[in-house]
Amino acid sequence: xxxxxxxxxxxxxxxxxxxxxxxxxxxxxxxxxxxxxxxxxxxxxxxxxxxxxxxxxxxxxxxxxxxxxxxxxxxxxxxxxxxxxxxxxxxxxxxxxxxxxxxxxxxxxxxxx
Amino acid sequence: xxxxxxxxxxxxxxxxxxxxxxxxxxxxxxxxxxxxxxxxxxxxxxxxxxxxxxxxxxxxxxxxxxxxxxxxxxxxxxxxxxxxxxxxxxxxxxxxxxxxxxxxxxxxxxxx
Numbered sequence: 248x249x250x251x252x253x254x255x256x257x258x259x260x261x262x263x264x265x266x267x268x269x270x271x272x273x274x275x276x277x278x279x280x281x282x283x284x285x286x287x288x289x290x291x292x293x294x295x296x297x298x299x300x301x302x303x304x305x306x307x308x309x310x311x312x313x314x315x316x317x318x319x320x321x322x323x324x325x326x327x328x329x330x331x332x333x334x335x336x337x338x339x340x341x342x343x344x345x346x347x348x349x350x351x352x353x354x355x356x357x358x359x360x
Numbered sequence: 361x362x363x364x365x366x367x368x369x370x371x372x373x374x375x376x377x378x379x380x381x382x383x384x385x386x387x388x389x390x391x392x393x394x395x396x397x398x399x400x401x402x403x404x405x406x407x408x409x410x411x412x413x414x415x416x417x418x419x420x421x422x423x424x425x426x427x428x429x430x431x432x433x434x435x436x437x438x439x440x441x442x443x444x445x446x447x448x449x450x451x452x453x454x455x456x457x458x459x460x461x462x463x464x465x466x467x468x469x470x471x472x
Contacts, residue, residue: 249403280459290449290462303459337403341458348394349460351403 250274251352253338259358265326268355272319272340278302279321280341280349281313285334296321328359362387362454366463373470379437381466383424383450386431391452393417393426393433394460398447407435407448440470 250273260266272279281293292305296315307313310328315321325332335356339349367382385391392411396404408417413428422437433450450463 249405251403278458282460289464290460292459292461295459305459339404339460347458348406348409349458350406351396353403 249350249352251338251340251350253336253352253355255355256353257356257358259360260328261360262328262330264328264359265324266328266357268323268325268336268338268357270321270323270338270340270352272321272338273350276340276342276350277319278341279315279319280339281307281321281323282337282339283334284337284354288334290337293323325357330359333357333359362391362452362461364450364452364461364463366448366450366466369465370467370469373440373468375442375470375472376439377470379435379440379444379468381435381448381450381468383433383435383463384431385433385450385452387452387454387461389454391454393424394451394453395422395424395433395435396449396451396462398449398465400446404449440468442470442472444468445470 252271254269277298280295284290293307295303313323335354337354338352341347341349363386394409395407397407408419410417410426416425424435447465451460
């Protein structure tokens with residue numbers, strides 16, 4: 248158990264809908280990262296937050312947004328969903344810095360039908 | 361930008377065989393290097409890491425050495441077990457606040 252929790256574990260929804268994925272980091276970790284894992288794109292970095300502020304952005308679509316709350320949990324919002332958004336979405340947390348390892352949650356599997 | 365290239369898989373071995381999974385990288389500056397493992401239906405777990413040239417990371421019998429001259433971080437294990445069957449990802453963090461850049465992953469299957 249990494250100490251990072253994600254809910255829900257599975258999500259099935261229809262095209263055009265909006266969903267929210269939730270992540271709680273390990274106790275004491277201020278930095279949260281979101282990654283998308285799909286068969287065609289592999290593991291891709293989406294966005295990072297540190298202590299409530301956006302720190303880095305990757306290949307995140309404009310239809311996707313995220314935030315980190317004062318209690319440090321984070322939410323990833325996906326809107327106007329398309330079939331191609333079906334993927335595993337992972338959250339990770341760490342002490343900030345490039346030498347510090349990231350601890351991953353179990354992921355949320357999103358299926359868009 | 362940064363990139364990581366892993367050997368093509370899948371890799372199929374018999375129990376107690378020697379394992380090598382090749383990983384090379386392209387990065388500016390001095391990245392930190394990681395191997396993560398993903399068991400079926402689970403999230404990623406950190407297997408080992410190295411933060412500077414010539415460092416050797418090791419864990420659970422797995423080893424990898426940070427080779428700056430060849431920009432490589434190959435994963436090795438002397439004797440694999442069935443329980444090592446998983447997907448292995450090589451990854452690096454550059455200078456951009458620690459975001460990970462992953463290789464494409466290598467599926468390892470170990471038969472009894």
